[in-house]
Amino acid sequence: MTKTIVITGAGDGLGKALARRFCSDGDRVFILGRTEATLRAAADEFGERCVPVTCDISDSASVRHAFGLIAQQTARIDVLINNAAIYAPFELNEVTDEQVMSQINTNIAGPVFVAREALGAMEAGAHIINVSSESVKLPVPMMWLYAATKAALERIGDGWRRELRPRGIRVTTVRAGKMFGENKTTSGWEPEVTMRFAAACAAAGMPMMEQPLSQFQSLPDIFRLIVDAAPDINLDHITLGARRAD
Incomplete structure (x- = not known):
């Protein structure tokens, strides 16, 4: 059955790869992101089943506006992917207020704002999928705040799972490893920051060039299975770690 799916962060990376797959499967996909041009380019590529909605998930007013637009086009949301x-x-002595609050507001508050608005259109059988990170368990240098926000998202998902179970809504945490591909092949950081991060990883016994790396396009098949899983199957926590090909 055709599903109505909302994906955040869908202008590039994993979100874009998922949108491509679900649209090609015949689902209706609302893609959310901050950059209208990027979303429009994706929608033009994927066809009329892909609906771009500009949204800054760290801003509750922006999220409310986005879901108001979505409600004008559909009364039902089957799947929400908080991606x-x-x-x-960064290190503690150098981190700025903006860096702290942008990660907290986007990575923790954002999924809450989005799920709260989506919930009104979700019925029994609907599914919320929160994308977490392997950094929750790996001691990656200089990434302690990001890891903490993802650990918080996992804990939030556990709470939602218990809260929404009586309504027949599933909540799944997908903990993913390092990925590249699509039009996202670098971190986008300043060269000096990248060099210091690489040096810190090497000193911690985690040299960047030796770490396994997966591709965004390797994951949509797995998300398809998660989305289509039989209703009598629990899908609470799933780990998709990168590995080196033999």
Whole structure:
């Protein structure tokens, strides 16, 4: 059955790869992101089943406006994928107020704002999927705040799961490893920051060039299985770690 799916952070990376797959499968997909031009380019590529909605998930007013637009086009949301996140390495002595609050507001408050608005259109059988990170368990240098926000998202998902179970709504946490691909092949950080991060990882015994890396396009098949899983199957926590091909 065709599903109505909302994906945050869908202008590039994993979100875009998921949108491409679900649209090609015949689902109706609302893609959310902060950059209208990027979303429009994706929608033009994926066809009329893809609906771009500009939204800054860290801003509750922006989220309310976005879901008001979505409500004008559909009365039902079957799947919400909280994928959007901000990550950047820094040390405690140098981190700015903006860096702290942008990660907290986007990675923690954002999924809450989005799920709250989506919930009114979700019925029994609906599904919320929160995308977490392997950094929750890996001691990655200079990424302690990002790891903490993802750990918080996992805990939030546990609470939602218990709260929404009586309504027949599933909540799944997908903890993913390091990925690249699509039009996102670098971190986007300043060269000096990247060099310091690489040096810190090497000193911690985690040299960047030796870490396994997966591709965004490797994950949509798995998300398809999650979305289509039989209603009598629990899908609470799923780990998709990157591995080196033999």
